[in-house]
Amino acid sequence: MQFFLEVLTGGLLAGVMYSLVAIGFVLIYKASGVFNFAQGAMVLFAALTHVSLVERGVAPLAAFGVTLGAMIVLALLTERLVLRPLVNRPPITLFMATLGLSYVIEGLAQSLWGAQVHGLELGIADEPLEVGGLLLSQFDLFAAGIAAALVLALSLLFNRTRVGLLLRAVADDQLAALSVGVALERMWAIVWAVAGFVGLVAGLLWGARVGVQFSLTLIVLKALPVLIIGGFTSIPGAIVGGLIVGAAEKLAEVYVGPLIGSGIENWFPYALALLFLLVRPAGLFGERAIERI
Amino acid sequence: MLFSQAGQLSTSYAQDRRTWRLRQQRWAMAALLALAAVALPLAGTDYWFSAILIPFLVLSLAGLGLNLLTGYAGQLSVGAAAFMAIGAFAAYNFQLRVPGLPLLASFALGGLSAAMLGVVVGLPSLRIKGFYLLVSTLAAQFFVLWALTRFGWLSNDSASGVITAPPLRIGGADVGAPAGRYLLTLAIVVPLTWLANRIVRGPVGRQWMAVRDMDSAAAVIGIPILRTKLLAFAVSSFYLGVAGALWAFTYLGTVEPNGFDLARSFQILFIIIIGGLGSILGNFLGAAFMVLLPVLLSNLAGLVSGGAIDPGQLENVQKMLFGALIILFLIKEPAGLARLWHAAGLRLSNWPLRP
Numbered sequence: 001m002q003f004f005l006e007v008l009t010g011g012l013l014a015g016v017m018y019s020l021v022a023i024g025f026v027l028i029y030k031a032s033g034v035f036n037f038a039q040g041a042m043v044l045f046a047a048l049t050h051v052s053l054v055e056r057g058v059a060p061l062a063a064f065g066v067t068l069g070a071m072i073v074l075a076l077l078t079e080r081l082v083l084r085p086l087v088n089r090p091p092i093t094l095f096m097a098t099l100g101l102s103y104v105i106e107g108l109a110q111s112l113w114g115a116q117v118h119g120l121e122l123g124i125a126d127e128p129l130e131v132g133g134l135l136l137s138q139f140d141l142f143a144a145g146i147a148a149a150l151v152l153a154l155s156l157l158f159n160r161t162r163v164g165l166l167l168r169a170v171a172d173d174q175l176a177a178l179s180v181g182v183a184l185e186r187m188w189a190i191v192w193a194v195a196g197f198v199g200l201v202a203g204l205l206w207g208a209r210v211g212v213q214f215s216l217t218l219i220v221l222k223a224l225p226v227l228i229i230g231g232f233t234s235i236p237g238a239i240v241g242g243l244i245v246g247a248a249e250k251l252a253e254v255y256v257g258p259l260i261g262s263g264i265e266n267w268f269p270y271a272l273a274l275l276f277l278l279v280r281p282a283g284l285f286g287e288r289a290i291e292r293i
Numbered sequence: 294m295l296f297s298q299a300g301q302l303s304t305s306y307a308q309d310r311r312t313w314r315l316r317q318q319r320w321a322m323a324a325l326l327a328l329a330a331v332a333l334p335l336a337g338t339d340y341w342f343s344a345i346l347i348p349f350l351v352l353s354l355a356g357l358g359l360n361l362l363t364g365y366a367g368q369l370s371v372g373a374a375a376f377m378a379i380g381a382f383a384a385y386n387f388q389l390r391v392p393g394l395p396l397l398a399s400f401a402l403g404g405l406s407a408a409m410l411g412v413v414v415g416l417p418s419l420r421i422k423g424f425y426l427l428v429s430t431l432a433a434q435f436f437v438l439w440a441l442t443r444f445g446w447l448s449n450d451s452a453s454g455v456i457t458a459p460p461l462r463i464g465g466a467d468v469g470a471p472a473g474r475y476l477l478t479l480a481i482v483v484p485l486t487w488l489a490n491r492i493v494r495g496p497v498g499r500q501w502m503a504v505r506d507m508d509s510a511a512a513v514i515g516i517p518i519l520r521t522k523l524l525a526f527a528v529s530s531f532y533l534g535v536a537g538a539l540w541a542f543t544y545l546g547t548v549e550p551n552g553f554d555l556a557r558s559f560q561i562l563f564i565i566i567i568g569g570l571g572s573i574l575g576n577f578l579g580a581a582f583m584v585l586l587p588v589l590l591s592n593l594a595g596l597v598s599g600g601a602i603d604p605g606q607l608e609n610v611q612k613m614l615f616g617a618l619i620i621l622f623l624i625k626e627p628a629g630l631a632r633l634w635h636a637a638g639l640r641l642s643n644w645p646l647r648p
Binding site for chain 2: 035081082085086089091092093095096097099100101102103104105106107108110111115221224225228232261263264266267270271273274277278281
């Protein structure tokens with residue numbers, strides 16, 4: 001039982017890390033209906049820029065600011081060069097465009113900063129902490145705290161500010177928002193910039209965890225089952241989905257893995273997401289789309 | 294003038310429905326086939342066969358397979374490489390474990406094995422579509438690679454799942470030399486392309502396109518949606534499976550499961566985006582682009598800097614260029630290179646007048 005609980009909490013905390021990436025997706029999907037495959041590349045770009053600046057002697061806080069600026073510029077360019085010309089195209093086309101965008105950003109990140117693996121120190125000791133008889137990773141708890149703060153900040157932004165009101169209007173009905181004078185392009189740029197900020201936070205936490213390297217782009221693939229389970233349009237859904245995927249993945253690895261072989265965490269989340277899809281096609285918290293299939 | 298259709302009138306529906314309605318088109322096609330089957334094997338060098346022509350043909354076939362599913366039937370898939378892997382490993386195992394099985398039969402069996410997996414992966418398309426279907430194909434992508442690495446039997450217990458193709462013999466003739474492997478690939482790709490052309494112009498292809506364009510309307514006019522989708526998955530996977538077998542047997546000779554990773558799936562997807570979704574010709578144009586651009590880039594870099602650019606940096610530039618081209622094509626020419634080709638043909642047929 002003790003062991004089961006430890007695996008479970010370990011999985012839940014790892015799931016928080018998936019949620020962090022998934023939130024970036026949800027933001028963009030809500031506001032522009034784009035499934036942004038480039039989120040993983042944005043995470044890599046942000047983490048790589050930050051860590052390279054720090055290695056060149058820039059103070060961590062200043063590096064964070066500069067990287068945030070870079071992410072905002074990236075968001076503006078994306079809106080201008082990719083989204084605006086593709087307005088009103090089918091979602092599949094936009095998805096494929098973000099696939100191309102992810103190649104551009106990955107290539108840019110690596111040609112600017114090189115392809116080697118960087119270590120990243122955030123100043124949090126990764127020592128196990130004993131809470132009520134369970135050994136928990138201090139770093140994971142820190143990450144969970146950051147995720148909670150991020151969700152709080154985002155919900156404040158969405159529910160308590162004028163920009164948030166506009167963003168919700170765009171998410172609700174693009175055409176109606178446009179007709180009452182919401183500047184759609186500006187909203188897209190803002191939401192991509194916010195997603196860039198979320199990507200930066202996710203990149204720093206993931207980078208501190210596994211090292212800043214190319215494989216960071218692959219976490220985008222882990223976020224997909226999270227989104228399917230939680231629903232594409234819900235930030236709480238992204239959190240819950242992340243927790244479910246993290247916990248189920250670890251439990252499956254520990255309890256099912258020995259039966260059929262190790263390494264099943266690569267595909268298990270997808271199988272799980274597929275099961276969820278067959279039961280609840282819109283995810284746990286997603287808006288139910290009424291359409292024929 | 295050269296491409297004029299003056300005087301070439303169709304006198305029956307059968308004539309009008311031909312793939313190449315113009316005499317010039319038929320001549321050009323015959324000339325192209327003669328060039329590919331006779332002139333190139335005589336004139337080509339080993340480098341051309343192994344590094345350009347064979348991968349071009351195999352990638353064209355793979356693009357064709359994915360295009361049948363994504364371009365014609367409208368089901369997005371990012372698991373193309375998984376079906377290629379199944380085709381390669383199934384062909385290898387049939388060749389290994391069934392003594393005396395002809396090479397071509399094992400390719401076909403590899404394709405059929407991939408088709409069976411394709412039907413299973415396609416089953417969720419009954420209930421889900423669009424992005425959600427990505428999950429199904431991604432699950433296949435990761436599960437297949439995991440299974441191929443995990444179960445040693447599939448690769449005859451070799452280290453890290455590497456398989457090596459047996460000597461290639463067709464009816465006693467050795468086709469292991471580069472020119473022979475090229476001809477073997479060509480002899481498989483050309484009939485399969487012809488078949489695909491027949492399929493998409495026949496009732497099945499029409500049904501696929503109806504489902505792609507609007508599935509409720511397709512259902513209303515009596516098209517069985519699930520069967521049509523599953524057929525698309527099966528046929529597409531068969532093509533991808535054969536392409537995978539060719540990739541392993543005639544192109545590389547030795548492959549590991551990770552040679553069929555997600556990056557390969559994206560490569561195939563890019564071929565059909567650049568070449569043109571819903572076009573047979575587009576796959577060949579896209580594959581040619583995909584094979585030639587890196588060669589061109591590295592030659593160009595060598596020419597400009599005399600080898601001063603480091604290969605890693607060149608790879609990054611190539612990646613950015615590919616990504617930018619994808620976006621550019623989606624914005625400027627969503628129907629891809631094939632559309633440009635047709636536009637050029639149209640201009641040519643009216644030249645020197647404006648179209």
